[in-house]
Amino acid sequence: MPSTLLVIDDEPQIRKFLRISLASQGYKVIEAGTGAEGLGQAALMRPDLIVLDLGLPDMDGQQVLEELRQWSTVPVLVLSVRASEAQKVQALDSGANDYVTKPFGIQEFLARVRALLRQASGSPVHEAALQLGPLQVDLASRRVTLDGAEVALTRKEYAVLAQLARYPGRVITQQQLLKDIWGPTHLDDSHYLRIVVGHLRQKLGDDPAAPRFLITEPGVGYRLASPD
Missing domain, CATH: 1.10.10.10 (Winged helix-like DNA-binding domain superfamily/Winged helix DNA-binding domain)
Incomplete structure (x- = not known):
């Protein structure tokens, strides 16, 4: 089964670009334009990875991340224009697995997605x-x-x-x-x-x-x- 990725971003053009790029790699893509919609989709669809923008219209992406981490260990890749060290540290401390700033190179982005899926942060280690x-x-x-x-x-x-x-x-x-x-x-x-x-x-x-x-x-x- 292909991995399912949830993209939470309020910019339709970004969602379209990511949908096309990720689908070309064989991923199933679902989308949300607000934080509340994203949390609902995360609970309903159980994606394998979430791409999360921080600048959402209804709630800050940091809040989305904190609420998500109350009940899920799904890997989260933050994709944001916020490039300050403080913002990155806050997101990582809140449970993000990786952080990419906009504008971004699609090949690097896809490589980071593959790396997070390999790590499978929501899956336990198999060593005895x-x-x-x-x-x-x-x-x-x-x-x-x-x-x-x-x-x-x-x-x-x-x-x-x-x-x-x-x-x-x-x-x-x-x-x-x-x-x-x-x-x-x-x-x-x-x-x-x-x-x-x-x-x-x-x-x-x-x-x-x-x-x-x-x-x-x-x-x-x-x-x-x-x-x-």
């Missing part, structure tokens, strides 16, 4: 075990070791660590962790997650001020440091 320095998370045997010694974890502690280990280096939002591990009725119970992460840090000897393994992304969620 993740090795992160002295820490090993064996997803096949549900076993965690630190410096070769097994670490005794509760079911919730292991579930949180395993979820982060499936997406090494990528931020998992608090809401996603709460939904996946505690269930959809606990989306507001962030204190559950903070307690479990605190216990994990103690058992892994991870200093919150200078973490080796569990990294907090303030206001967003957590990530496990990348093996790289």
Whole structure:
């Protein structure tokens, strides 16, 4: 099946240009001209990648990104005239996977799309075990070791660590962790997650001020440091 891409941009000419360019590469393209429409399409169509403009008529693209990251890990490529470092940092910190400024070269743009689809940020790693320095998370045997010694974890502690280990280096939002591990009725119970992460840090000897393994992304969620 061809990958489905959602283009959220209020400029019809840009959407047409991207539609033609992406379709020529075999992608299925859906479009939205506003942030609200884009969020609706993202929920309904479950695209493989989203191309997001920041200057939308109804809401800022940064807000679209933040709302999207409450419930989705779909790769997002920001495409915007905003070229300042602060804007790029804000978008990346909010969960964007890449940032391209307008005007742009279509070949570079397509290469970045291919790279994001290869990375498949919404798909877990397939390795049976993740090795992160002295820490090993064996997803096949549900076993965690630190410096070769097994670490005794509760079911919730292991579930949180395993979820982060499936997406090494990528931020998992608090809401996603709460939904996946505690269930959809606990989306507001962030204190559950903070307690479990605190216990994990103690058992892994991870200093919150200078973490080796569990990294907090303030206001967003957590990530496990990348093996790289």
